[in-house]
Amino acid sequence: MAVETSDRPAPSSGPDLAPILKDAGVTALIAGALTIPLFGFRLVSLGTGQGIGLEQRWGLVAISVLAVFVGRIALTVWLERRRTGRRSAASEGWSLKRYARPLLSGTAYVVAGMAFCWPWLPFVDRWLLDLAILVLTYVMLGWGLNIVVGLAGLLDLGYVAFYAVGAYSYALLALNFDLSFWQCLPLAGAFAAFFGIVLGFPVLRLRGDYLAIVTLGFGEIIRIILLNWYDVTKGPDGLSGIPRPSFFGLPFKRNPPDGVTSFHQFFGLEYAPIQRIIFLYYVILVLALITNFFTLRIRKLPVGRAWEALREDEIACRSLGINARNTKLTAFSIGAMFAGFGGSFFATRQGFISPESFTFIESAIILAIVVLGGMGSQLGVVLAAVFLLGMTEFFRELEHFRMLAFGAGMVAIMVWRPRGLLAHREPTVRLNGPPGADYGRRSP
Amino acid sequence: MEYFLQQLINGVTLGAIYGLIAIGYTMVYGIIGMINFAHGEIFMIGAFISLIAFLLLATLGVTWIPLALLLVLLVAMLFTSVYGWAVERLAYRPLRGSFRLAPLISAIGMSIFLQNYVQILQGARVKPLQPVVQGGFEVMKREGFTVSLSYMQIIIIVVTLVLMTIFSLMITRTSLGRAQRACEQDRGMAALLGINIDRTISLTFVTGAALAAVAGLMFVLYYGVIDFYIGFVAGIKAFTAAVLGGIGSLPGAMLGGLLIGLIETFWSAYFTVEYKDVAAFAILVLVLIFRPTGLLGKPEIEKV
16 A cells, blocks of 8 residues: 655655665554454364464565555656646646536536437446446436535435335235336325435434434444344344336236236337347336436425535534535435435335345445446436446456545545546536636635 | 443443544544545555564564564564655645645545555455454453453553553654644644644654554454454544544544444444444544544634
8 A cells, every 4th residue: 555645745856765765664664563463374274173373375465565665656756756847837727627617517418319229229238237237327326416515515324224215115015015116106206205304304413424424324324224124124034026127007918817918019029138228228228218317306405405505514604594404404315215216226226125235334335326327417417326336246256456446436536526527516606707717726 | 330331441441443544534633634545555555564573573583572572563663764754755745735626636646546555465365363362361260251351452452551551741842842832723824823734734644644654553463364354444433533532632533442442342332333434424424523633622613
């Protein structure tokens, strides 16, 4: 692990070797202290009943210390170069910023066009279609969480709880009361929003980081209840046989029961399982776009403005007469509602749900999508979801390394670009000055 | 009655471990106002380093248990505090002065990173340790039920008390403690008066990590099994303890740890084991709603 940013005075003129080497030496020493216990020894089990022994791996320690040493030198030199080279490049930054906005909206249209045509593109097979459905589910969840985190500035670490509420309410309603997906979808959203209100009402007056921990606790409580309330949720076994959605009452079945017309019979098509997948794809695409459209519109409404104002300065908002708690509560419950929609879609797509799917790490992934994309940026969420889940699928066998990179990525994003890759913090209302004049400005 | 007494002993032991972790949360919160979400992971790393140190000493032939315990304690505290330092340096220091939620998000990232880091390096399997300290006293024996107080529990409680005393003296008597209290009150003013803020904050993380390492060692000895996931739940509970006692208050952290340990033990003993975590989380929510300053905390005044 190299120390990423340096606040020590770098050598003033030219690459002065001695301090750089000394600095790198100290860093390597620290790296040694970090790596010796955990890299140097590995706990291995000696077989049943024999306990555990140690395996020594000094080569690994040497390699990592050396890597840190070299990396630190390279970093120092690079930072020095950049520091001296920055002045000349200062004028270039302006022209880039001027093109940034049209470029972004262009990308948005391209992405939207791609999304609509995706199932019909020639290279798209079943696997890519499934992946796209997964990505869109997370895009939708990301957009939902973006309302809470990005717009209202409330850090919600238990977002997956509402996702779980949505999934379980659909599954239970469908299995016990024989309701269809389309009847359950609004109910699931309503349940999730209700949970959001019930949880949010007492806790939303807490400061940001307390709120984060309480929502995290709430997420865990929901998971533990789902795990242990066996009579209703079947505990760790999960609920299976969750009905699939139908196309306006036309099921996707090869041999529908008597008196029911199947989708392929109605349209006179050959039966193919891919029809259902394509249908699911469009369902989630529409759901996600509704979330997006809703967010874009509500930002322009007084309540949306109030969210963003609250995010920036709560005390100022209160003194201007905004009811902070109710405003936060709307953001929280609307975010929860979209998670509920997403959850019931997840349940109907999988046909099987268990508490396994609703762990803290899911919340962290959704949060990472929002953070990586830039809090408040709708397009950023899409790009981040594509990137993160694409990585997930391509590096499936490197499961743990993926999560390792994921955690490190969250730290790195916060250190380098705390506003995310596509920061979108321009106020929706502007008093004077051209749009983009204070683009990228950070508080000191 | 006997059952109650036994649970009381178990609860106090567990509470001592939680209290040691909670101090790390409460100190960091006091000084820079952030929740060090990765602190639970530091505790887990402390437990792993302790286990490795035990096995290493066993291969080196150190068999006298008090000496082995002392050496492991020192090694674990030393190496774990380097981790505490590095986490602060890499993930939190660059973010000082950034927006409010940035350090917390960074801390969550760090927590995920460290969990998977240990999982990759040490494997996902549960790591057992043969009991090192065995035996104990029989406090009471009646109607076939024995109330026992094991040597291990005595060690845990005594070590915790000793460390707490040293630590309180450090905060109240030494110049480092004075600097920490100054930073807690007003960082800008402390800097103007010549206190090295960066160094003080680093040392806060180092002491917090060292105490978490002790907690990790105790955990290994007491439960005998660890895995890479222990930090998450223990961290949340210790945080709950810190909040319950009043975040920013050191006696509060200890008291909160004790209470959480007792509540959890009694909940498991008299109600259901499955819902013991729910009990802890519910307490967290209730405390935050009804008494956000905790039992011994000072009210926080937000100034414009």
